[in-house]
Amino acid sequence: MVFSSNVFLFLFLPIFLGLYYLCPNRFRNLLILIGSYIFYAWWRVDFLLLFAAVTLWNYWFGLRIHRAESREQAQRWVLWGVVGNLATLGYFKYANFGMENINKVMEAAGFEPFLLTHVILPIGISFYIFQSISYLIDVYRGDTQPTENLINFAAFIALFPQLIAGPVLRYKDLADQFTERTHSVDKFSEGATRFMQGFVKKVFIADSLAPLADYCFALENPSTGDAWLGILAYTAQLYFDFSGYSDMAIGLGLMMGFRFMENFNQPYISQSITEFWRRWHISLSTWLRDYLYVPLGGNRHGTFNTYRNLFLTMLLGGFWHGANWTFLIWGAWHGMWLAIERALGVNAAPRVINPLKWAFTFFLVMLGWVIFRAENLDVAWRMYSAMFSFNGWQLSELNAAAITDLQIATLVIAYATIAFCGLRQFYRNPLTTKAPGTAAMNDSDLVASTGHGSVAVVRPIEHTRYLVRAALLVLFCASILKLSAQSFSPFLYFQF
Known part of the structure; x- marks a missing residue:
């Protein structure tokens, strides 16, 4: 689903905003999460599972980094957390490119090329992976407290206005807005x-x-x-x-x-x-x-x-x-x-x-x-x-x-x-x-x-x-x- 489509303008957005303003404040972040998942799944439902898995991975590692008993232990947690994010991005975004160039070298050397099933690039992965990495590093640096509220964190990662093509948001800039934000006609x-x-x-x-x-x-x-x-x-x-x-x-x-x-x-x-x-x-x-x-x-x-x-x-x-x-x-x-x-x-x-x-x-x-x-x-x-x-x-x-x-x-x-x-x-x-x-x-x-x-x-x-x-x-x-x-x-x- 894209913003510049009749489905978004005349179906998704009015329904979402109507429910959002009818919903009590304490349930609005949950509604954002549900609406954002529907928005993302409109493209492909199966990649929603990957999206949720990345969210859970970073939520868990954020807590582990914060609760680490020493700086060395926190460094190990942030390292593994970031490596997991980069490995996900690397496979889905660069596997085809890497294999294509390796095969060119193999063929030039007279060897048979490797066979690899074409990897589909999940939409928006570059943006939500970067946001996840910044969250882990900010927790490690002490620039933000990790959230215990999984709904709030998942809603931050999935926030549909910026999910597909940015801006690249940071949790430390929006943490307070997820707990308390103002709404007005202006x-x-x-x-x-x-x-x-x-x-x-x-x-x-x-x-x-x-x-x-x-x-x-x-x-x-x-x-x-x-x-x-x-x-x-x-x-x-x-x-x-x-x-x-x-x-x-x-x-x-x-x-x-x-x-x-x-x-x-x-x-x-x-x-x-x-x-x-x-x-x-x-x-x-x-x-x-x-x-x-x-x-x-x-x-x-x-x-x-x-x-x-x-x-x-x-x-x-x-x-x-x-x-x-x-x-x-x-x-x-x-x-x-x-x-x-x-x-x-x-x-x-x-x-x-x-x-x-x-x-x-x-x-x-x-x-x-x-x-x-x-x-x-x-x-x-x-x-x-x-x-x-x-x-x-x-x-x-x-x-x-x-x-x-x-x-x-x-x-x-x-x-x-x-x-x-x-x-x-x-x-x-x-x-x-x-x-x-x-x-x-x-x-x-x-x-x-x-x-x-x-x-x-x-x-x-x-x-x-x-x-x-x-x-x-x-x-x-x-x-x-x-x-x-x-x-x-x-x-x-x-x-x-």
Whole structure:
């Protein structure tokens, strides 16, 4: 089940919210758990068993870590708990990739390849495994108390607004909200507005740009114009798709009384790759910093080790996105530029916009998106070759015949929206070097903020609020009509 579907909008969500607000407070977390399990099982019932098993595993290990009689014993418990999570993720996400590459080596050496039944990737596994790992490590560090309430913990892991594609939540940030949270008309209204905003971004813009990107990346011999049009379309599509999902997740959380951390902060106005990762997928970049970069040593053990740690963090972060060489290279690309910027002393929190720095950063980001989007290295090479061969800016006949004026208009609207919202956000609330309540910012090479609410959301001034909401409602209704006319509307990050 996906948010951008009639089943979710007109069946699951109204029934769930109706039961939720009719239910006494003490039973609401149980209802969240049941509703989230139904939401997840809509895809495949059998993988719900794996999901429940991972939940029980981490609940039990969390208690064992907390009750350990010595630090050495706690270390053993957290080690086995994390290993179990990584082994689960490794098998389901990387077994096919690993066996495929081993077989290539075997065949090249003249041996018979191994046979392995194709492993199906459970939806959302990357997100709930990362949340589980952070829980165990936070308990070990003493950053949070483990919960004795299995229902609350299971509801946290299964919380359906963020279950499938994030944001990557942490128990320590939501523990108090699972025991006590506020519900009000204003909070529900804020959530509904945020959900509609995300829905419009996803269905009205991202889904309209998807065919444009698909056409260009599918061409066997793209022209320079085809290649650049394709990557411009995908750059906008990915942002509106993923940030749209995050908006919907945050909005649904508000309707249920939860307040999640922000996941995007106008990333395409960044003037360095370091700043980009402080604005893009913030929940993941904070996770990588706190549970990978800092444990590797952060910037505490010399210049070379700092560069190495930055590179390894992004390399593994890229591999987390998918079992493909393309994702490893994409992660290495960003890791390399983070290390270069660190060596050059690049300011990651500029106070003014430098057009040249912005253009260069946007260019680097788009180059990375090429290999991120490509199905394999051959497709990536084909696109890169076309982008820089300068063999003609005219679109190929096949591409020109498939592209519509509406898609081109949507692309223009998308970038106009990015520019307008980005500039307004920058001058109203420029990214600061330190976020409120954030400690140890010497290791903030990837991101600048950790807690929910630390990235401000730009809201319209009071006298325009109702006009903006009225316009949003009209766009939301139009998006529903568009959704009903198209057959399928998957989110790009579901594959991760």
